[in-house]
Amino acid sequence: MIAIIDYKAGNLTSVQWALREVGIDAIITSDPDALAKADRVIFPGVGAAGAAMEELQARGLDAAVRGFVASGKPFLGICIGCQVILDSSEEDGGISCLGLLGGSVKRFPTIPGLKVPHMGWNQVNFTRKHPVINGIQDGAEFYFVHSFYPSPLDSSVVLGETEYGGIQFPSLLARDNIVACQFHAEKSGPFGLQLLKNFCAWDGKI
Amino acid sequence: MLTKRLIVCLDVRNRKVTKGVKFEGNVDLGDPVEMASQYYRDGVDELVFYDITASAENRPIDIEMVRDVAKHVFIPFSVGGGIRNLEDMRVVLLAGAEKVSVNSLAVKTPEIIRAGARAFGNQCIVLGMDARKSSNPVYASGYEVVIQGGRTPVSLDAVEWARKAESLGAGEICVNSIDADGTQAGYELELTRKISEAVGIPVIASGGAGKPEHLVDVLRQGKADAALVASMVHFGTYSIQGIKEEMTKSGILVRKAPV
Numbered sequence: 001m002i003a004i005i006d007y008k009a010g011n012l013t014s015v016q017w018a019l020r021e022v023g024i025d026a027i028i029t030s031d032p033d034a035l036a037k038a039d040r041v042i043f044p045g046v047g048a049a050g051a052a053m054e055e056l057q058a059r060g061l062d063a064a065v066r067g068f069v070a071s072g073k074p075f076l077g078i079c080i081g082c083q084v085i086l087d088s089s090e091e092d093g094g095i096s097c098l099g100l101l102g103g104s105v106k107r108f109p110t111i112p113g114l115k116v117p118h119m120g121w122n123q124v125n126f127t128r129k130h131p132v133i134n135g136i137q138d139g140a141e142f143y144f145v146h147s148f149y150p151s152p153l154d155s156s157v158v159l160g161e162t163e164y165g166g167i168q169f170p171s172l173l174a175r176d177n178i179v180a181c182q183f184h185a186e187k188s189g190p191f192g193l194q195l196l197k198n199f200c201a202w203d204g205k206i
Numbered sequence: 207m208l209t210k211r212l213i214v215c216l217d218v219r220n221r222k223v224t225k226g227v228k229f230e231g232n233v234d235l236g237d238p239v240e241m242a243s244q245y246y247r248d249g250v251d252e253l254v255f256y257d258i259t260a261s262a263e264n265r266p267i268d269i270e271m272v273r274d275v276a277k278h279v280f281i282p283f284s285v286g287g288g289i290r291n292l293e294d295m296r297v298v299l300l301a302g303a304e305k306v307s308v309n310s311l312a313v314k315t316p317e318i319i320r321a322g323a324r325a326f327g328n329q330c331i332v333l334g335m336d337a338r339k340s341s342n343p344v345y346a347s348g349y350e351v352v353i354q355g356g357r358t359p360v361s362l363d364a365v366e367w368a369r370k371a372e373s374l375g376a377g378e379i380c381v382n383s384i385d386a387d388g389t390q391a392g393y394e395l396e397l398t399r400k401i402s403e404a405v406g407i408p409v410i411a412s413g414g415a416g417k418p419e420h421l422v423d424v425l426r427q428g429k430a431d432a433a434l435v436a437s438m439v440h441f442g443t444y445s446i447q448g449i450k451e452e453m454t455k456s457g458i459l460v461r462k463a464p465v
Contacts, residue, residue, distance in 0.1 A: 011300065013300065014304075017302065018280050020277075046327055047326065115407060116406060117329050120431065121211065122207065122208045123207070143281065163207055187281055187282045193280055
């Protein structure tokens with residue numbers, strides 16, 4: 001069973017429908033016990049990291065997510081779900097996050113002419129091979145909408161990079177059983193669907 | 207690098223896509239979900255749905271349609287035309303839309319932008335703006351904002367309104383030229399450029415697209431981040447692929463549609 005974590009951070013049904021499109025059923029849940037029993041977990045989200053962390057803590061889902069990741073089963077973070085797995089975020093005046101990967105979340109700098117949020121389709125350049133990107137061409141475009149980006153301490157967790165406003169930022173992360181994309185795989189057309197399908201076929205091992 | 211977006215706009219009336227010139231003489235073109243699915247397969251980057259009679263009839267947006275689109279189309283889409291309050295926004299976003307667009311409502315109640323951005327995030331709130339040229343010197347930019355399909359002026363300068371919407375929390379602005387809308391004679395480049403230079407959020411150019419060069423012009427000279435089209439694809443004159451090929455030839459970076 002695949003569980004999509006519901007913590008009142010945006011559009012979860014889009015993820016569910018994208019999975020259905022590739023023939024996969026998933027449940028949407030905010031129950032920590034249901035997460036513990038899931039075979040794999042998708043952790044989506046839009047909005048602000050601070051509000052997301054508060055909501056996770058209020059529902060006891062922070063501990064549930066840590067527990068799930070420790071189990072070694074496949075875990076996919078999307079957008080805010082890709083950011084709050086790091087140690088901290090600059091958003092909302094600086095907040096503490098889940099700390100599943102070392103590093104922080106930074107804001108795009110204020111540069112004249114650089115529009116923030118970074119919104120639209122941008123290329124993801126893969127840095128290595130990984131089961132979740134099977135069948136997706138290097139440099140394929142995915143849909144982004146965000147003002148903050150993940151900056152992991154250990155560069156070996158970076159699986160894909162994207163350039164915006166002269167900044168190369170990690171847009172796809174992978175370590176052990178964790179995969180996390182800054183882009184919205186569920187809104188990224190056929191390549192996004194392929195990534196979701198790959199994730200659902202992956203055993204969480206490299 | 208970030209690509210420029212090609213967006214198709216579907217005006218919907220009684221669950222049919224419709225298109226007129228300067229908001230008049232509409233003809234029905236087809237089912238919105240079928241048309242959206244086809245544009246998705248053709249490689250469009252984003253879709254916009256306007257429920258063009260919801261406001262006038264004071265009824266909520268056709269939420270079943272939004273849900274059906276979200277089940278078949280895996281690219282971002284926004285919905286506007288009948289948003290009356292925060293609850294309407296919530297329902298539309300939960301049905302699968304990426305963004306909601308507010309136009310007349312934001313003019314009458316600017317605080318709705320702030321409230322929406324706070325509740326759902328800035329990226330969810332698109333300001334839709336209809337503007338037309340004005341020689342009245344009170345409008346420093348030379349353009350004034352109008353509502354109700356261009357019929358009613360509201361004493362707002364287009365550039366000032368764009369700046370204010372940004373400060374209230376809008377994540378994007380869709381600038382529609384009433385003068386150019388439906389003419390297929392090209393976008394209003396100056397209006398688009400003035401607004402794009404005045405704000406730090408993405409700007410979608412709307413109104414007047416008739417051929418691929420028009421998109422190239424507004425993305426380059428008009429400094430738009432995205433270009434919205436309707437007639438030129440609805441009537442079959444151009445395909446999504448064809449427009450993107452022409453844009454690529456002119457040196458505009460676009461998303462390559464997967465085959």
